[in-house]
Amino acid sequence: MEKELPRHADLVDERLVYWHFMAALIFMGASMLGGLLMALQLLRLNPFSGIELLSPGRWRMIHTNAIAYGFIANAFLGGLQWIVPRLTLHKVYNPKIPGLNIGLSWAIFWAWQLVVTATAVGLLLGQAQAVEWGETPIWIDPVAQLGLLLVAINYIPPIAKVEGPLYVSLWYFLAAFVWTFLTYAMGNFMPQYFVTGTAAGAVGGLFIHDLVGLFVTPLGWGLMYYFVPILLKKPIWSHGLSLVGFWGLAFFYPLQGIHHFLYTPIPMFLQYGAVISTIALELVVASVIFNFHATLRGSTGALTTNLPIRWFYSGMFYYFLTCLQCAFQVTLTFQQLIHFSDWVVGHAHMVMFGVFIMWQLGMMTYLIPRLLKTPWYSQRLLEWHYWLSFVGIGLMSFDLIILGIFQGLSWSSLLPWEHSLDLSIPFWAVRTVAGLLMIAGYLVFVVNVVQTYLTSRPAPQKAAVATA
Amino acid sequence: MLESKVGVLFIAGIGFFGLAFLSNALVPALMYRDLPEQTVEQLLRNNGNLRFQFEDLARRFPDSFTAAYGHPPEGAAEREKWLDTWSQHALQLGHDVYVGEACWHCHSQFVRPVSNEDRRFGPVSKTEEYQNVLQRPVLFGTRRVGPDLSREGGRRSNDWHAVHFFKPTILSIGSPMPEYPWLFNGAADKPNAKGLALITYVQWLGSWLESYPYYEDYQPSPIHGLAEKGKDQK
Numbered sequence: 001m002e003k004e005l006p007r008h009a010d011l012v013d014e015r016l017v018y019w020h021f022m023a024a025l026i027f028m029g030a031s032m033l034g035g036l037l038m039a040l041q042l043l044r045l046n047p048f049s050g051i052e053l054l055s056p057g058r059w060r061m062i063h064t065n066a067i068a069y070g071f072i073a074n075a076f077l078g079g080l081q082w083i084v085p086r087l088t089l090h091k092v093y094n095p096k097i098p099g100l101n102i103g104l105s106w107a108i109f110w111a112w113q114l115v116v117t118a119t120a121v122g123l124l125l126g127q128a129q130a131v132e133w134g135e136t137p138i139w140i141d142p143v144a145q146l147g148l149l150l151v152a153i154n155y156i157p158p159i160a161k162v163e164g165p166l167y168v169s170l171w172y173f174l175a176a177f178v179w180t181f182l183t184y185a186m187g188n189f190m191p192q193y194f195v196t197g198t199a200a201g202a203v204g205g206l207f208i209h210d211l212v213g214l215f216v217t218p219l220g221w222g223l224m225y226y227f228v229p230i231l232l233k234k235p236i237w238s239h240g241l242s243l244v245g246f247w248g249l250a251f252f253y254p255l256q257g258i259h260h261f262l263y264t265p266i267p268m269f270l271q272y273g274a275v276i277s278t279i280a281l282e283l284v285v286a287s288v289i290f291n292f293h294a295t296l297r298g299s300t301g302a303l304t305t306n307l308p309i310r311w312f313y314s315g316m317f318y319y320f321l322t323c324l325q326c327a328f329q330v331t332l333t334f335q336q337l338i339h340f341s342d343w344v345v346g347h348a349h350m351v352m353f354g355v356f357i358m359w360q361l362g363m364m365t366y367l368i369p370r371l372l373k374t375p376w377y378s379q380r381l382l383e384w385h386y387w388l389s390f391v392g393i394g395l396m397s398f399d400l401i402i403l404g405i406f407q408g409l410s411w412s413s414l415l416p417w418e419h420s421l422d423l424s425i426p427f428w429a430v431r432t433v434a435g436l437l438m439i440a441g442y443l444v445f446v447v448n449v450v451q452t453y454l455t456s457r458p459a460p461q462k463a464a465v466a467t468a
Numbered sequence: 469m470l471e472s473k474v475g476v477l478f479i480a481g482i483g484f485f486g487l488a489f490l491s492n493a494l495v496p497a498l499m500y501r502d503l504p505e506q507t508v509e510q511l512l513r514n515n516g517n518l519r520f521q522f523e524d525l526a527r528r529f530p531d532s533f534t535a536a537y538g539h540p541p542e543g544a545a546e547r548e549k550w551l552d553t554w555s556q557h558a559l560q561l562g563h564d565v566y567v568g569e570a571c572w573h574c575h576s577q578f579v580r581p582v583s584n585e586d587r588r589f590g591p592v593s594k595t596e597e598y599q600n601v602l603q604r605p606v607l608f609g610t611r612r613v614g615p616d617l618s619r620e621g622g623r624r625s626n627d628w629h630a631v632h633f634f635k636p637t638i639l640s641i642g643s644p645m646p647e648y649p650w651l652f653n654g655a656a657d658k659p660n661a662k663g664l665a666l667i668t669y670v671q672w673l674g675s676w677l678e679s680y681p682y683y684e685d686y687q688p689s690p691i692h693g694l695a696e697k698g699k700d701q702k
Contacts, residue, residue, distance in 0.1 A: 042613070042644045044637070052650040057570035126568030130605045135570075165471035171480070174473065178481030186489065191605035196505045197598030199497040200606040206492055208610075214485070243470055250480035254488030261608055263580035265595040266496055273491070336582040340612040412583035417615050421642060 011085035013094075016105055018371045020078030021364050023113055025446060027070025028357075030120065032439050034063030039432040043425065053124055061123045061135045067352060068133060068211065069144075070116040075360040076219045077112065080155055080173065081105065082367060083226050087167060090158035104154050108147060115144045131204060133211050134188050141188045148184055152177040168242045172222035175250060179214035183207060198265045205266075205274075206257030212351060213253040220356045221245070221288070223363055224312060228295065231309050231366070232302060237294035241287050248284030252277045262335045275330050282327035289320045307382055311362025314390055318354030318397075322347060325401075337412065342424070343404020350397035353389075353438070361389065361445070368449060377451035381444050388441030396434035403427035506600040508556045517622060517675035518668070522555040525626050525664055529657065530691050536661040539692065555668065562669025563602045565662050569648065576609035577618040577673070590619035590679060597676065614645060619674040622681045629667045631656045 040046045041056035048054040085091055094103040102110075115136075122128070122137035129138050136144060156177055159170050166174070187207025191200035225242065229235055236242060258266055258274035292313075296302070302309045325347060328334055338344065365385075369376050376382055403424060410420040469475040512518055526533040537554045540547045566572065578593040579585045586592050597618075598606055624632075631638055634656035636645040651663035659667065674680055 041646055044642070044644055046646070050647045050649045055569065055648075056646045057573065058568075060573055061570055126565070128568050128570060130567040130572060130607055132573075132610060160473060162473075166473060166476065171471065171476045174476045175481045178477060179485055182482075182485050182489075186493070190493070195493075195497045196600070196604045197500065197503075197606055198595045199493070199500055200604060201598070201608050202496045203493045204605060204608070206488070247470060247480065250484045254485050255492060257488075258492055260610060263582055264578050264608055265593055265598065267499060270492060270496065336580075339580070340576055340610070344610065408583070411585075411588070411612075414584050414588055418640070418642060421644060 006089055008086065011089070011091055012082055013105060014082075014371050016109060017078045017081045017367065020074045020081065020109060021368065021371075022449075023109075024071045024074035024078065024360070025442075025449070027066045027074065027116060028442060029446075031063050031066035031071060032435070032442060034059040034061075034066065035435055036432075036439065038063065039428065039435055042428045043432060058123050058126065058128075061128055062120050064133060065119050065123065065135060066116065067357070068216075069112075069119065069136075072216055072352075072356060072360065073112065073116075075364070076223075077108070077151070078367075079223055079360070079363055080219075083169065083223070084155055084158055084173065087169060087226065088158040088162050090161045093154050093157040104150060108150050108154060111143070111147050111150070115140060115147055118143075129188070129192065131187055131191060131207065133208050134184075136188070138188075138192060145181070145184055145188070148181045152181055168225040168236070168239075168246065169222040171246050172218040172225070175246075176215060176218040176222070179210065179218065179254075183210040183214050187211070201261050201264055202258055202266050202270065205260040206254070208260050209257040210254060213249070213256070216352075216356050217249065217253070220359050221249075223359055224292065224316075227308065227363060227366065228292065228312055231306060231312075232295065232299050234295065234299070236291060237297075238291050241291040245284060245288035245291065248281065248287070252281040252284060256281070256330075259330045262330075262332060262339065271332075275332065278330040279327050282323055285320070285323040289316060292316055307386060308362040308366035311358050311365060311386065314386075315355045315358035315362070318350050318358065318393070322350045322355065325350075337408035338404045339408075340411075341404035341407040342400040342427070343408070346397045346400030346404060349393065349400065354393045354397060358389065358393075361385070368452065372452055372456040374452055374456035377448050377455055381448040385441045385445040385448065388437050388444065392434045392437035392441060395437070396431050399427050399430045399434060500595060500599065503596055503599040505604070508560050508601060509552075511600055511602070511672075511676075512552065512556055512559065515672075515675055517680045518555060518559070518672050519551065521622070521626065521671035521675075522551065522558065522668055525667065526691050528626055529630070529659055529664070532653070532659050532664060534691060536664055558665040558668040559602070559672055560665075561662065562665035562667070562672075565651070565666045566669055567607075571617075572607045572609045574611060574613035574645070575615065575617045576612050577607045577616065578609070579616055579618060585616070589616045590674065591677060593618060614643075617670065617673050619677070619679075621671045621674040626667055626671065629670055630659050630663065633659075633663060633666065 037046065037048070037054070038056045038060045041049075046056060081092065092105060094105045096103055097107050100107065118140050119136045122140060123135060127137040127139075128135040129141070134141075156174065159166065159174055162170065183206075186203060187210070190203045191207075195203060225236065255277040256274050258270050259278050262271050262275070293316075296313065303313060304310070329338055329343065329347065365376075365382060406423050406427075407420050410423060469479075540550050579589045579591065581592045628639060630652075632640065632645075633648045634652050635647050635649075636643040638656075648663075648666075651666060652659050
């Protein structure tokens with residue numbers, strides 16, 4: 001006789017999931033403001049010119065840090081808090097913190113908000129560390145590292161209690177806990193304290209790359225392998241291809257970091273190795289994308305009726321494009337033309353927003369009404385959020401990618417530097433419009449969340465009656 | 469194995485990461501272990517180009533210079549030591565401002581052997597140029613909104629840089645570079661300690677190369693003590 005399964009209410013701390021999502025949305029607002037400020041600066045329309053604390057250079061770093069550590073990390077922590085207990089049927093470890101009246105999960109929540117806020121303050125005060133994507137001031141690095149350790153301590157125990165083979169999502173999560181911890185340590189401490197110069201450049205390249213590939217990507221695919229079968233009510237098409245996807249990513253992804261610094265003094269044989277493993281990964285990516293589209297086969301109607309599924313598959317569409325782009329742009333031939341240009345900026349936006357943030361917004365679209373036990377305030381606003389985001393990121397990425405080609409041609413033909421700036425202005429204007437579309441989508445979503453939250457609260461009179 | 473906790477945790481999680489770390493991070497570190505990291509003091513030893521620029525700052529901005537560093541001591545040897553100390557200090561502070569203001573997000577510091585970059589900027593970058601504390605963490609950069617700066621030193625005068633940091637569009641019409649008035653005391657000819665330091669840092673970039681251009685001839689500074697340099701050395 002089967003023993004009774006634990007109930008959802010005993011497994012998942014729904015308030016924590018909800019507040020991780022809210023924190024994520026707050027940081028997304030800060031990030032978008034930073035991006036807008038830099039976009040206006042490039043157009044020479046910065047209304048706050050000459051104000052130290054509103055310097056576009058400093059806000060550009062808030063733009064990237066708030067999105068990576070504020071939005072993406074918070075959204076993942078919320079997602080993990082929902083998925084891991086439900087998949088493993090065990091609660092997260094969550095021991096009581098001595099001296100404080102909270103468990104480890106909430107301690108991580110507060111510690112993480114503190115880390116991201118302190119990072120923003122440190123950057124505004126001009127204390128950046130010269131590590132791209134790791135500009136967190138060096139005095140915060142150890143706290144962030146401790147936070148990542150606590151995340152691993154909190155979420156690995158329920159996975160460890162699972163008997164027999166693990167489900168695909170859990171492979172990705174388990175590996176991501178280890179990788180994120182190691183990647184952060186490598187990127188923030190090695191080039192600061194242990195190696196210098198060219199070798200530090202190699203480490204910096206690994207860090208930029210692994211942060212996307214070994215923190216964001218595996219957690220993102222973990223979400224997809226969990227939510228897509230549930231929403232489509234059918235299993236993933238091929239388990240064998242899932243294995244190819246995971247092990248291919250695990251082997252090839254960490255080997256690629258140096259492709260961020262091609263034609264530097266880093267030894268050429270290492271550059272070749274990074275290029276080859278990047279191209280190899282494209283085959284792995286194709287296998288995963290194929291697997292998910294084969295799963296969708298027969299259910300394509302869900303793309304029109306099921307909004308979270310549409311978010312997820314739109315993200316996969318951009319994932320395929322961005323990875324295909326990777327396989328070409330990583331070659332030395334392409335690098336001659338497009339390195340240092342806005343092509344790379346377009347690529348980065350397509351990866352971070354077009355793929356992972358789209359997935360996370362889809363997850364929020366699915367989970368928030370379940371967390372609040374209230375249907376969405378407006379289905380129509382949800383559609384607006386999707387279309388403004390999807391069109392906005394597409395426009396921004398393609399605009400910047402095309403601009404990169406022109407910039408590269410201008411530079412290599414030895415025209416005066418001003419020529420590359422003059423030709424950029426119209427493209428930068430289009431990018432600003434695209435960014436405003438994405439910001440509008442964000443505002444629409446925030447309004448929708450707030451209204452749904454207000455609807456979920458009992459009206460004052462009703463509450464008074466209930467207590468009386 | 470492929471779906472087990474041990475396999476995922478130890479082979480994929482730690483094993484593959486370790487393999488990549490060994491081959492991609494430790495190999496270059498070991499290859500360059502014979503190129504020791506230079507300190508700021510070692511970098512400036514015998515760097516006449518940088519000293520020239522630093523004394524030139526004293527000549528062009530005597531009030532700012534005195535406000536930032538005080539008056540030079542009497543005696544040639546003491547003054548030499550004084551200038552050494554403060555130029556090292558300025559170089560380090562200038563580097564910190566460069567990092568804190570995120571200059572490195574719009575300006576790279578390496579010249580590639582392709583796309584005519586050596587014709588636009590100067591000699592292709594070599595490893596030994598980066599083996600110093602001011603490249604910790606390394607400032608290669610990944611984006612060029614503005615030009616590469618690794619050969620910028622000596623190309624333009626200190627005056628030019630002061631005005632440019634104060635309000636770039638005065639000199640580069642249409643430049644999208646932000647203004648940095650907080651590196652000045654209200655006017656372009658009054659850089660504060662951070663402003664002087666940032667100019668020193670930019671003039672240092674490439675100053676170790678044979679091809680470092682001398683922009684203008686040396687002229688003595690009006691600051692008392694510094695101006696008497698020639699007299700003391702007789």
